[in-house]
Amino acid sequence: MGGNAHESAPTARVLAESTGWLLNDVAREVTLRLEEALKGDDLRWRDYGVLVVLESAGPMSQQEIGRRLAVDRSTMVHIIDLLEQRGLVARGRDRVDRRAYAIELTGAGRALLVDVLHPLTAEVHERVLGPLTPEERSVLTRILGRVARGADESNLRE
Amino acid sequence: MGGNAHESAPTARVLAESTGWLLNDVAREVTLRLEEALKGDDLRWRDYGVLVVLESAGPMSQQEIGRRLAVDRSTMVHIIDLLEQRGLVARGRDRVDRRAYAIELTGAGRALLVDVLHPLTAEVHERVLGPLTPEERSVLTRILGRVARGADESNLRE
DNA sequence: TCCAATCGTCAGCAAAGCTGATTGACAGTG
DNA sequence: CACTGTCAATCAGCTTTGCTGACGATTGGA
Numbered sequence: 001m002g003g004n005a006h007e008s009a010p011t012a013r014v015l016a017e018s019t020g021w022l023l024n025d026v027a028r029e030v031t032l033r034l035e036e037a038l039k040g041d042d043l044r045w046r047d048y049g050v051l052v053v054l055e056s057a058g059p060m061s062q063q064e065i066g067r068r069l070a071v072d073r074s075t076m077v078h079i080i081d082l083l084e085q086r087g088l089v090a091r092g093r094d095r096v097d098r099r100a101y102a103i104e105l106t107g108a109g110r111a112l113l114v115d116v117l118h119p120l121t122a123e124v125h126e127r128v129l130g131p132l133t134p135e136e137r138s139v140l141t142r143i144l145g146r147v148a149r150g151a152d153e154s155n156l157r158e
Numbered sequence: 159m160g161g162n163a164h165e166s167a168p169t170a171r172v173l174a175e176s177t178g179w180l181l182n183d184v185a186r187e188v189t190l191r192l193e194e195a196l197k198g199d200d201l202r203w204r205d206y207g208v209l210v211v212l213e214s215a216g217p218m219s220q221q222e223i224g225r226r227l228a229v230d231r232s233t234m235v236h237i238i239d240l241l242e243q244r245g246l247v248a249r250g251r252d253r254v255d256r257r258a259y260a261i262e263l264t265g266a267g268r269a270l271l272v273d274v275l276h277p278l279t280a281e282v283h284e285r286v287l288g289p290l291t292p293e294e295r296s297v298l299t300r301i302l303g304r305v306a307r308g309a310d311e312s313n314l315r316e
Numbered sequence: 317t318c319c320a321a322t323c324g325t326c327a328g329c330a331a332a333g334c335t336g337a338t339t340g341a342c343a344g345t346g
Numbered sequence: 347c348a349c350t351g352t353c354a355a356t357c358a359g360c361t362t363t364g365c366t367g368a369c370g371a372t373t374g375g376a
Contacts, residue, residue, distance in 0.1 A: 019188070020279070024188075026302050030181055030182075062354075062355070072333060073356095074333080074355085074357080075333060077355065077356060098354095121178070137177070145180060147184050150286075232324090232364080235324065257372045258323050
């Protein structure tokens with residue numbers, strides 16, 4: 001499954017000054033632990049992402065979900081297949097546009113989110129961000145948000 | 159070549175509060191642009207990483223480089239192959255341990271770093287981190303560094 | 317001298333995701 | 347209504363990627 005090169009990346013000293021490397025190191029670390037935590041429920045964190053999107057924005061098409069998570073349309077097919085098999089989501093038909101599904105969260109899906117997945121991922125964040133003070137965490141979130149939004153904007157002109 | 163799902167990831171609103179997603183979004187964005195910038199010189203940013211490590215820490219074995227960059231030993235073989243073909247690094251023999259190479263930066267490699275690669279990557283960082291004030295940038299670097307180091311430490315006890 | 321560990325290499329494997337084509341549905345045009 | 351272009355979902359096939367396990371050579375400690 002996972003399979004990662006070396007568990008932890010020492011981050012070569014000089015590269016530690018390069019934001020790019022730091023970002024990747026930390027992101028890899030978080031992803032790794034998230035995946036690890038979700039392994040018990042046989043889910044990838046991408047699957048978790050799908051559930052969260054549906055929970056917060058209601059039913060939508062596969063491609064719409066993919067757009068929000070940066071997942072390819074053909075990859076979405078497979079992801080939804082699995083989630084549907086587990087009864088976590090259902091493929092309803094969109095009443096307006098019959099080409100599209102209206103993927104919706106089932107009761108079981110919602111329950112799993114609330115009872116298991118949210119607590120699980122929260123705990124992982126807790127552990128990874130442990131060394132930070134609450135203020136630092138919110139600063140981090142705010143700054144990252146700014147960068148992410150800025151990047152999107154500058155994409156518009158290309 | 160690259161091929162990425164959707165160019166820019168809108169980051170679903172609720173997930174924007176999840177540090178994990180934000181980190182991944184931003185890291186992906188930076189990596190994408192870095193790769194793009196280096197494409198002109200037919201290099202991946204991993205290759206750039208190898209050169210930087212050698213520049214800052216001197217000659218070392220392939221596996222040692224891999225350890226510092228979280229790259230698998232067997233993948234390193236191929237990376238060094240390419241860099242050697244371009245004359246950017248040389249496979250010297252380690253005098254002490256004859257199993258290992260002593261990969262060293264050539265003059266051409268050092269020149270490429272100084273004249274082209276460093277400026278190039280600096281410019282990318284400049285563009286991506288554009289929306290941030292200088293203070294925010296240093297705060298970001300400091301916080302990410304703390305998280306990265308913290309993660310390494312907690313790995314020791316597992 | 318023996319044995320476990322390490323370096324570099326390679327062949328084979330498995331995961332991941334993308335491309336392009338196909339089918340059915342939609343929307344606007346004339 | 348037929349005609350055209352677009353879009354959702356699907357699928358087969360391909361490429362990229364990186365890992366696994368095995369190998370010979372070498373090291374270093376018992």
